[in-house]
Amino acid sequence: MDIAGFVPFLLMIIVQLAYAGLNVISKLAIESGMNPLVLAAYRQxxxxxxxxPFAYWFEWYSISTLSIYIHNACINNVSEYASQVDKASYDSVFVFVLDRDFNLTLHLACRVTGNQILYFVGLKYSTATIACALTNLLPAFTFVLAIIFRQENLGIKKRSGLAKVLGTILCVSGALLLSFYHGKTIGLGQSSIHWRYAEKMEGTDTSGKGSSILGPLALIGSTLFWAGWFIIQTDISKKFPAPYTSTTLMCFLASFQCMLIAVCFDHSATAWSLHQAMRVSAALYAGIICTAIAYCLMTWAIERKGPLYVAVFTPLQLVLTAILSWALLREKLYLGTAIGSLLIILGLYAVLWGKSEEANKKDGIEKTAKEAMKDPKNDMELPSYVPSNGGNHREHSHSSQDAATLGLSPKLNMLFALILSSLIRRLAAQVVYRV
Structure with missing residues (x-):
């Protein structure tokens, strides 16, 4: 392996090790008494x-583009809204401002908020190993949502489609087994590492609550929100191809949403205090290392090796988390957890193989079409058509896909906007009452 191939390989291992450390350090912070909602807010x-800083350094040109994009979206929404509604109430105006293209970032923020909050809540009532295992459901859930939103075809008659369907079934089966069945304890011996802080937390460990269904259900819901983020991220990447800037804006909006939700549930000053070293470490580690740095490294690797290369390393996080949890947190590994995790990993690789097979065929067809279009003898046969699109123009294919992707956008916009509006009103009422 040359240097050019070794560097992405090493960086992806470091990223997965960082995420494994996130599961452990977040678990310790929550066990020390930190509210998982507060941890989610601090992370954002x-x-x-x-x-x-990365957005400003690499994408400073996108600031003016973003301003023009928002301005045009607002102008289009105002003209469309004025033509449809004569008189508007407060709620309808609030929904209108957040509607259409401008609300794509709000959608992303809502999905990030749901993902982060449910993940940390699930981690509180589960173990770090189970939390890491259930996040591997992401490709399967993304595949199901892509079919619902008509971004992908089922294609069960093809090998790639059959592999994705079987992989999804394996992932779901593993998640159910992992959630409802523990079985016997797998004897791994005792760890020789003695960390006083972890041993102190062992007495108040909520791993016994890991048998509760609340933890796995919250983690499954977190993965569903994450899959929804991937579905809508596809559209916003086409309209605004500046990943660092859009991620900064997304985290900025999500931080306000997480803070509002956390304040509604616990507005005491002690809940937001970072007086303990573990709380500060968990918040900084989650926000800086596992969000900013890891995101930049994965973006760099995707640009050079592709998204499939990055996704293949995901199961490594489960192995590293299990080792760290056993060594530092003294977690016990159950038979049901091991078998369920194995099924999820097998399903994950089946879905990834199906996606790879599908991508290779698509690239081969497009390459053949381009070569045929360059040949002057085939000008009459292939004027501007692509066989992979069934004889349709490429522009028509993209427009129909975008239309299908945003088919439910207005309804989802209204739902998220009303939820956020109710949270803001509740917070304002509490503030006025206290004053």
Whole structure:
């Protein structure tokens, strides 16, 4: 392996090790008494502050583009809204301002908020190993949502489609087994590492609550929100191809949403205090290392090796988390957890293989089409058509796909906007009452 191939390989291992450390350090912070909602809010705040310099350095040109994009979206929404509604209430105006293209970033923020909050809540009522295992459901859930939103075809008659369907079934089966069945304890011996802080937390460990269904259900819901983020991220990347800037804006909006939700559930000053070293370490580690730095490294690797290369390393996080949890947190590994995790990993690789097979065929067809279009003898046969699109123009294919992707956008916009509006009103009422 040459240097050019070794560097992405090493960086992806470092990223997965960082995420494995996130599961462990977040578990310790939550066990020390930190509210998982507060941890989610601090993560988004530190992530915003740490990604913003990258956005300014690499994508300073996108600031003017973003201003024009928002301005045009607002103008289009005003004209469309004025033609449809004569009189508007407060709620309808609030929904209108957040509607259409401008609300794509709000959608992303809502999905990030749901993902982060449910993940940390699930981690509180589960173990770090189970939390890491259930995040591997992401490709399967993304595949299901892509079919629902008509971004992908089922294609069960093809090998690639059959592999993705079987992989999804394996992932779901593994998640159910992992959630509802523990079985016997697998004897791994005792760890020789003695960390006083972890041993102190062992007495108040909520791993016994890991048998509760609340933890796995929250983690599955977190993965669903994450899959929804991937679906809408596809559209916003086409309209605004500046990943660092859009991520900064997304984390900025998500930080306010997480703070509002956390304040509604616990507005005491002690809940937001960072007087303990573990709380500060968990918040900084989650926001800076596992959000900003890891995101930049994965973006760099995707540009050079492709998204499939990055996704293949995901199961490594489960192995590293299991080792760290056993060594530092003294977690016990159950038979149901091991078998369920194995099924999820097998399903993950089946889905990834199906996606790879599908991408290779698509690239081969497009390459053949381009070669045929360059040949003057085939000008009459292939004027401007692509066989992979069924004889349709490429522009028509993209427009129909975008239309299908945003088919439910207005309804989802209204739902998220009303939820956010109710949270803001509740917070304002509490503030007025206290004053």
């Amino acid at each position: 705040l530190f992530a915003t502050a740490s990604i913003a």
